[in-house]
Amino acid sequence: MRILRPLISGYTYRRWVYFILGAALSVPYLLFAMVAVPSVVPYSTTVSGAGLIGLIATVAVLAATAFLPAVRVLEAAAVRELLGQPAPGRGRLRCAGMFSLHVVTGAVIGTVTLLLPAGFGFALNAVFTGRFIDSPQFRLSVPRGWESAWLPASFLAAFIGLVYVVWGLGGVLRRTAARLLGLSAAERIAQLERRTEQLAERTRLARELHDSVGHALSVVTLQAGAARRTLHTDPGFTEEALTAIEESARTALEDLDHVLGLLREEASGRTPQSGLADLPALITATKQAGADCRAEMRGDLAAVPAVVSREIYRILQECLTNAVRYAGRVPVTVSLEVAGSRLHASVVNPLGSAQPSRVRGGRGLRGMAERAELVGGKLSAGPVGENWEVVVTVPWGNR
Template sequence: MPHIRRLLSPLTQIATYTRWVHLILGGVVFMPYLIAVAVLASLILASGGGPGSGSPGAALVVGLAPALGLVAATAWLPGVRTMSAHLVRALVTGALAAEEVAEASTRRSRMRTGLWLVVHLSAGFAVCLATMLGLTQSAVLAATAVAPDPAGLMEGSLYPAGGEPPAPAERIAAPFAGAALLLAVIYTVAGAGALMARLAPVLLGPSAAERLAAAQQRVETLAERNRLARELHDSIGHALSAVTLQAGTAARVIDTDPAFTRSALEAIAEQARTATAELDHVLGLLRDERPSTAPQRDLAHLDQLVEATRAVGAEVTADVEGDPAAVPGVVSRETYRICQEGLTNVLRHAGPVPVALRLRVGAHELEVEITNPTAHPAPAGAGRNGNRGGGRGLRGMDERLRLLGGTLQAGAADGQWRLRAAVSWRDAQ
């Protein structure tokens, strides 16, 4: 039973008929090439005056090879490869479904595309001829059994008995012969379609170099997405944490300390403006625009970051050794984000507690250390109540430092949570 089902599957699968259409389209496209070259060949043959010089068949045979050469040259036209790939995806089921086909950019890819066009259009032309002859002869054979004048119906057909009327037995057997011929055409087309499905990834699919380039592009895209996610997490996360603490504190003392409430609301407005500018900057990066409203912050803005954290109520002690202006731009920007995320983690997980920030800048290296007291040492990513917070902040800081060749240490010891980051740019100069 499975063998019979497998044998009959080409008759019932929709792929057989969509691939049939794909091949016929190839034959239709091939006809202008062949006719144009055949007309030119017939004119050349006629001028020679040799035997058979006026035969259309001879012109077609002579013009077949030049027509296929023109078909192959079509692969050098822009868009031909991608158009062929779209047609294959639509009609040749199972071929190029998961392949990213780019426009031909190398001589080798154009040659593969040209070979595909030659195979597709020549096979399509053969299938067109087989379809016309096969369907016509099948219909003639099927009608022979009931036609009042079978001899006239058979005239000009491929019936092997010539012009003589068919015998009664032959008339009875003719519909079965017609059905067998129709099945032969369908199975032939199914085989040709399956062959095209196997050839399409080889000739139209990406080469090894194109696959490598696509993989590299995906890696770069993923890295850029991770970078933008870190920017949003660090900048917007810091602002939201500060706003949440300030709003909660202001709500508790709104009746007893109006002056503090006013100050907290002003700080919230400032944080919101800063967050909006940072968000506009990141959205500009997503749209591939030049940032115009929010230059990237670096260690030159560290004092503003410390003051904004103090406005929330945290007692921040900042100790800066060396000249932050001497730090290379990319290191300065990433170090600022690390300080921002470190202070944000203190506010989010410990609240407005005393914080010590120490920055030491050397000739070719810097070190940042942020410490705050903690009553209950908690693992990385744990919240104030010991709940897991996901650890995205520490993971983002670690990613930043690994890109710079730096190191990150974070953990609780002796009642203190300590975060330490070190970066050296000696080898980069």
């Protein structure tokens, strides 16, 4: 039943712990008040006036200590863990106000939490002995037996009522904490936007690693196999293969170092900005891997925007990596044409040992499609007859 939810909800007792913590934090201030009030009695005409002065002094001390950095950290942790409300701790004044409210409400709830069980014990004893309070200063007697059964029952009902008070007051403090310490709607939106930008950047870096390091490892694997087979029969070819391995590994390490530096938000000495101007070097590296790679380039590559140049280069790099990795030593034709404000590129190679199921794609094909979409282009990849063909078209400017 809904009315019983506060009694069985774990949130109620977490909030109760929050109040008990506030009660524990209030003890030093209560001790200060016990010392401060008698100290100002000689300077006050009445006891009530001394109590007022002592109360003001205690509140001033509470407000002053609420600004301590350790107190702000403690209150933010308590709000986050016990009230279930994210609390970045924005603003010293807000944190101080929340801490003061926590201590005051905690002192009240903590005191009632101690008194009700004690009162229930005295009331239960009074049912059998007839003495509810029995002290030299004050004595309160009640009838024995069932006539006094209402007394422990009332304390029990009060304790159950306290559970509902804790649940409701904890909810009020939770909303107060959200208003004082939590992020505003605009700040939450800005935080989500920053997080989205970070995730997008990490995705881009993951694509960079996949394309650059993946290509280098494919070249290294093929060259290492070729060098092993020709180690004793063709030392000249073996030396060329080892040189290609060295260059590919060095480039991959530089790219990896750069990406790791970006992930750690560190400055990097080298920023890989490979573009279509580096395509001849890529073709040479693919030839060194054993593929018969030919390139046909038409148009002014310098007219291609830098962002398009970088993304198309990575797409072509991934195409050549896939051709070497899946099709083996087959002829590969790279065609690149720039006409006006439009770029058309394609990579064609025989399927070789690759299977047509590649049309479903993996991370590489998805990454290429994402790169093409990023610059407003379109990419298609799949078997065409006995060949595997990747075609990408990117317009720019007014389109």
